[in-house]
Amino acid sequence: xxxxxxxxxxxxxxxxxxxxxxxxxxxxxxxxxxxxxxxxxxxxxxxxxxxxxxxxxxxxxxxxxxxxxxxxxxxxxxxxxxxxxxxxxxxxxxxxxxxxxxxxxxxxxxxxxxxxxxxxxxxxxxxxxxxxxxxxxxxxxxxxxxxxxxxxxxxxxxxxxxxxxxxxxxxxxxxxxxxxxxxxxxxxxxxxxxxxxxxxxxxxxxxxxxxxxxxxxxxxxxxxxxxxxxxxxxxxxxxxxxxxxxxxxxxxxx
Amino acid sequence: xxxxxxxxxxxxxxxxxxxxxxxxxxxxxxxxxxxxxxxxxxxxxxxxxxxxxxxxxxxxxxxxxxxxxxxxxxxxxxxxxxxxxxxxxxxxxxxxxxxxxxxxxxxxxxxxxxxxxxxxxxxxxxxxxxxxxxxxxxxxxxxxxxxxxxxxxxxxxxxxxxxxxxxxxxxxxxxxxxxxxxxxxxxxxxxxxxxxxxxxxxxxxxxxxxxxxxxxxxxxxxxxxxxxxxxxxxxxxxxxxxxxxxxxxxxxxxxxxxxxxxxxxxxxxxxxxxxxxxxxxxxxxxxxxxxxxxxxxxxxxxxxxxxxxxxxxxxxxxxxxxxxxxxxxxxxxxxxxxxxxxxxxxxxxxxxxxxxxxxxxxxxxxxxxxxxxxxxxxxxxxxxxxxxxxxxxxxxxxxxxxxxxxxxxxxxxxxxxxxxxxxxxxxxxxxxxxxxxxxxxxxxxxxxxxxxxxxxxxxxxxxxxxxxxxxxxxxxxxxxxxxxxxxxxxxxxxxxxxxxxxxxxxxxxxxxxxxxxxxxxxxxxxxxxxxxxxxxxxxxxxxxxxxxxxxxxxxxxxxxxxxxxxxxxxxxxxxxxxxxxxxxxxxxxxxxxxxxxxxxxxxxxxxxxxxxxxxxxxxxxxxxxxxxxxxxxxxxxxx
Ligand SMILES: Cc1cc2nc3c(=O)[nH]c(=O)nc-3n(C[C@H](O)[C@H](O)[C@H](O)COP(=O)(O)OP(=O)(O)OC[C@H]3O[C@@H](n4cnc5c(N)ncnc54)[C@H](O)[C@@H]3O)c2cc1C
Ligand code: FES
Numbered sequence: 001x002x003x004x005x006x007x008x009x010x011x012x013x014x015x016x017x018x019x020x021x022x023x024x025x026x027x028x029x030x031x032x033x034x035x036x037x038x039x040x041x042x043x044x045x046x047x048x049x050x051x052x053x054x055x056x057x058x059x060x061x062x063x064x065x066x067x068x069x070x071x072x073x074x075x076x077x078x079x080x081x082x083x084x085x086x087x088x089x090x091x092x093x094x095x096x097x098x099x100x101x102x103x104x105x106x107x108x109x110x111x112x113x114x115x116x117x118x119x120x121x122x123x124x125x126x127x128x129x130x131x132x133x134x135x136x137x138x139x140x141x142x143x144x145x146x147x148x149x150x151x152x153x154x155x156x157x158x159x160x161x162x163x164x165x166x167x168x169x170x171x172x173x174x175x176x177x178x179x180x181x182x183x184x185x186x187x188x189x190x191x192x193x194x195x196x197x198x199x200x201x202x203x204x205x206x207x208x209x210x211x212x213x214x215x216x217x218x219x220x221x222x223x224x225x226x227x228x229x230x231x232x233x234x235x236x237x238x239x240x241x242x243x244x245x246x247x248x249x250x251x252x253x254x
Numbered sequence: 255x256x257x258x259x260x261x262x263x264x265x266x267x268x269x270x271x272x273x274x275x276x277x278x279x280x281x282x283x284x285x286x287x288x289x290x291x292x293x294x295x296x297x298x299x300x301x302x303x304x305x306x307x308x309x310x311x312x313x314x315x316x317x318x319x320x321x322x323x324x325x326x327x328x329x330x331x332x333x334x335x336x337x338x339x340x341x342x343x344x345x346x347x348x349x350x351x352x353x354x355x356x357x358x359x360x361x362x363x364x365x366x367x368x369x370x371x372x373x374x375x376x377x378x379x380x381x382x383x384x385x386x387x388x389x390x391x392x393x394x395x396x397x398x399x400x401x402x403x404x405x406x407x408x409x410x411x412x413x414x415x416x417x418x419x420x421x422x423x424x425x426x427x428x429x430x431x432x433x434x435x436x437x438x439x440x441x442x443x444x445x446x447x448x449x450x451x452x453x454x455x456x457x458x459x460x461x462x463x464x465x466x467x468x469x470x471x472x473x474x475x476x477x478x479x480x481x482x483x484x485x486x487x488x489x490x491x492x493x494x495x496x497x498x499x500x501x502x503x504x505x506x507x508x509x510x511x512x513x514x515x516x517x518x519x520x521x522x523x524x525x526x527x528x529x530x531x532x533x534x535x536x537x538x539x540x541x542x543x544x545x546x547x548x549x550x551x552x553x554x555x556x557x558x559x560x561x562x563x564x565x566x567x568x569x570x571x572x573x574x575x576x577x578x579x580x581x582x583x584x585x586x587x588x589x590x591x592x593x594x595x596x597x598x599x600x601x602x603x604x605x606x607x608x609x610x611x612x613x614x615x616x617x618x619x620x621x622x623x624x625x626x627x628x629x630x631x632x633x634x635x636x637x638x639x640x641x642x643x644x645x646x647x648x649x650x651x652x653x654x655x656x657x658x659x660x661x662x663x664x665x666x667x668x669x670x671x672x673x674x675x676x677x678x679x680x681x682x683x684x685x686x687x688x689x690x691x692x693x694x695x696x697x698x699x700x701x702x703x704x705x706x707x708x709x710x711x712x713x714x715x716x717x718x719x720x721x722x723x724x725x726x727x728x729x730x731x732x733x734x735x736x737x738x739x740x741x742x743x744x745x746x747x748x749x750x751x752x753x754x755x756x757x758x759x760x761x762x763x764x765x766x767x768x769x770x771x772x773x774x775x776x777x778x779x780x781x782x783x784x785x786x787x788x789x790x791x792x793x794x795x796x797x798x799x800x801x802x803x804x805x806x807x808x809x810x811x812x813x814x815x816x817x818x819x820x821x822x823x824x825x826x827x828x829x830x831x832x833x834x835x836x837x838x839x840x841x842x843x844x845x846x847x848x849x850x851x852x853x854x855x856x857x858x859x860x861x862x863x864x865x866x867x868x869x870x871x872x873x874x875x876x877x878x879x880x881x882x883x884x885x886x887x888x889x890x891x892x893x
Contacts, residue, residue, distance in 0.1 A: 032528055032530060034527050034528060034640070035528075035530050036532075036638075038532070039530045039531065039532050040530075042530065042532055042755075043530055045807070045808075046753055046755060046756070048799070049753045049797060049798075049799050049808055050751070050753065050797070051799075052797075052799045053799060053800075054799060054800040054801070054804075054806075055799070055800060055806065055807050055808055057805045057806075057807065059320060060494060061319055061324055061326070061493040061494050061495050062324075062326065062328065062329045062493045062494075063493070063494065063532060063533045063535075064329060064533075064535055066328050066329050066415070066418055067319070067324040067326075067328045067329065067493065068323070068324060068328075069319055069320065069324045085637075089637060089638075091637065091638070091640070093640060114464055114805060115464075115804070115805040116805075118320075118805060120320070121320060121321065122320070122321070122441070124321070125321050125322075125323070125429065125432075125439075128323075128425075128426065128429045129429040129430070129432050129433040130433065132426055132429060133384070133385075133426035133427060133429055133430045134383065134384055134385045134426070135430060136380070136383035136384055136427070137305075137308045138301070138304065138305040138308060138380060138427070138703045138704070138707070139305075139376075139380075139703075139704075141376070141379040141380050141382065141383035142379065142383070143379060144338070144378045144379045144381070144382040144388075144396055145338075145340060145395050145396055147382065148390075148393060148394030148395055149390060149394050150390075150394050151390045151391065151392055151394065154387050154388070154389070154390045154394075155387075157385070157387040158387040158389075158412060158413060158419075161386075161387050161412075161419060161422065162413075162415065162418075164418075165321065165323055165324075188385065188387065189385050192385050192387070194382070194383060194384075194385050195385050
């Protein structure tokens with residue numbers, strides 16, 4: 001049960017957005033394969049601390065794959081080698097003795113490196129602020145069962161709503177596009193009858209903000225779908241495009 | 255100190271209606287003169303920020319994470335209760351109220367709990383209006399399930415991600431207000447102190463977690479929505495950044511800490527597998543519906559579970575509680591797991607785990623049925639433990655999960671510091687000595703959406719002439735910043751040999767062993783001594799490398815651990831003082847003849863509210879007697 005391996009980490013170290021950054025090689029001995037990837041980084045940091053060195057900065061919080069706070073490129077792949085899994089859920093037993101593991105931050109024009117592996121993803125919040133909501137003030141909502149919604153529609157909306165906003169899709173995309181992220185929210189709300197009244201305005205405003213934040217265009221590479229820990233489908237992007245075109249033609253929002 | 259609960263007079267069912275009818279209102283045109291500070295963006299904080307901004311107040315909102323959407327509420331799985339009675343199975347506001355107050359073992363206020371049940375239905379309406387994709391039936395109406403042993407189906411859910419969907423709903427409303435400019439959002443900030451001017455909460459000092467800078471923020475009231483302190487046990491189901499810091503800072507400034515010993519230990523978590531472990535993952539309690547709990551009869555038996563013959567397995571819950579069996583309440587299941595492990599029957603690498611065995615269910619219903627019910631949980635287990643639960647029994651062990659205790663608040667959610675309010679898990683208000691499953695989400699959102707918009711008005715009306723009068727250049731901000739800076743300088747200049755984490759881990763062990771599920775006087779006294787020793791060790795031998803003016807996890811952890819070390823002692827003192835078994839915890843000296851938990855209403859039917867008396871000083875106890883006019887106090891029985 002307590003197998004151990006020795007690995008070599010090549011970790012990106014960067015003091016801040018202004019710094020150029022470099023890879024630091026850290027040999028790590030006796031990694032218990034039961035550890036999660038982040039627990040492995042914890043032990044490295046604990047060791048660095050005892051040596052009086054600066055800890056490797058990385059973001060994380062829930063450590064169960066739901067908050068979307070963690071994420072790095074592991075050997076070039078967002079969230080590492082496992083499908084449908086966040087970095088915090090990846091375990092060291094997926095690696096072998098003697099492996100060299102490269103760990104880098106998300107790389108995208110819209111995500112500045114904050115320090116080492118941590119990046120600034122506030123652009124994703126800005127996209128939501130541009131329209132990723134239904135304008136329903138607190139109070140005065142009609143009875144929840146006043147509006148029946150077919151089960152398949154609710155389930156589809158839920159598939160899209162499962163996005164955790166980690167930014168892996170952006171990191172994986174050759175164009176650093178956030179279309180998968182944006183389309184997931186647009187789809188969830190466009191599918192539901194409550195979301196229809198603002199659907200046109202929403203698609204247009206969210207797309208405009210997406211572009212203004214420096215995210216690239218979608219050229220159908222499907223890399224985003226491949227790394228998404230929540231398996232958000234690119235059919236959502238098709239739906240966003242439909243909503244966008246519909247809105248552009250038929251409305252005065254433009 | 256006289257604790258004024260401010261429960262409105264009149265019949266229980268009319269209190270909230272009457273309160274809303276009688277209260278002072280703030281004129282709509284005047285609302286924009288007020289600035290409210292909201293710390294936290296979980297369900298409570300996001301809901302409050304959005305709702306108050308919609309009313310016209312200016313709101314400044316803070317959170318530790320890089321985005322408000324990542325607050326710990328995101329991790330809640332099971333569901334949210336509401337007295338909608340959609341299934342027509344006999345639910346009502348009264349029944350939800352009664353179940354909650356009885357579930358809390360009669361250690362919460364009737365008035366608060368009734369209000370919670372009353373507004374519960376509005377939460378679901380609000381959520382649907384926001385576009386939360388709750389589970390639905392074929393007819394398109396909302397689906398319900400029964401949760402945590404409730405006899406009615408009143409739990410609404412969105413797959414296993416209810417907390418995520420509710421939080422994203424609140425976050426979307428918050429985002430809308432950020433876009434209008436009514437809310438100014440400050441992520442990656444940690445509250446370091448409360449600023450009090452003329453006896454009123456007037457602002458906060460935060461640390462920018464990227465640059466290390468201290469920032470001053472002034473306002474007309476402060477709302478603390480900073481979540482629970484489950485991480486005082488080190489290993490828990492809580493997220494890494496969950497902390498007691500903000501609450502402790504307010505406690506030091508005069509707010510009272512209520513019932514800190516009321517913590518909930520969840521029975522079905524994936525056990526600890528080594529010293530590197532950072533958190534424990536919760537597995538849905540529903541697993542106990544089909545899994546059978548057992549340990550080897552022989553102590554220290556190291557055989558693989560499948561090699562242990564049926565006759566040598568001890569199904570201790572089924573044996574001890576023939577009528578409830580594996581479905582005994584959370585605390586009973588947790589406690590008994592600890593007993594058998596303490597006695598040497600535990601399994602797994604640390605000897606602190608018990609088996610949860612599905613072989614009988616698989617034989618009876620087939621693997622398909624079991625997979626349909628629990629497939630995702632089994633996958634999660636397989637990924638973490640690397641063992642297939644369809645073939646070998648799962649291992650589980652209890653873990654700290656939720657804090658019922660917290661800052662003392664009155665009916666208006668105001669602490670004893672005027673202008674300081676506490677919402678959500680960080681207050682003590684509604685769950686008494688034990689929280690029912692699916693009720694924390696309900697309380698956080700009730701406080702944020704439907705209670706605070708009303709209950710903050712009388713305070714704001716009372717300070718009308720002073721609205722906006724205190725700004726960041728008031729000397730109190732400079733003074734408080736100086737104190738915060740001194741603390742950090744002290745933390746980073748000790749230069750010893752222990753990391754904050756290593757001391758926190760040691761504290762956790764003391765808390766789990768002596769102040770956890772089952773407590774006794776001698777153990778609690780020992781724990782208090784040990785906590786003091788650890789605190790001394792911390793201040794003598796801490797090592798915090800790296801810079802203060804930087805993204806530095808070691809710095810963040812160091813001051814959080816400092817706060818835990820102070821808070822933990824009060825938690826243990828509270829546990830010592832309350833010499834009764836109650837809610838989630840068993841006091842070993844207070845048991846019935848059959849060895850079950852015995853509550854002592856004649857002596858302990860009160861809220862224990864602790865006043866801070868200084869570093870290394872014993873806090874002072876204030877009692878708020880609990881008065882029950884509408885329900886009869888009964889003892890639980892699960893034999
Ligand atoms: C794994 C798990 C599953 C659960 N499942 C359920 C369930 O099914 N049903 C249910 O009802 N309940 C459940 N709960 C409990 C429930 O999730 C929580 O009680 C509830 O979400 C707490 O909400 P909150 O808004 O009070 O705090 P939180 O969501 O914890 O938010 C706290 C906020 O405060 C901020 N903060 C904290 N300290 C500071 C500081 N010093 N400075 C600045 N910001 C600060 C944080 O950044 C965060 O934004 C579960 C809990 C866990 C751990
Ligand atoms: S830490 Fe929350 S998803 Fe990984």
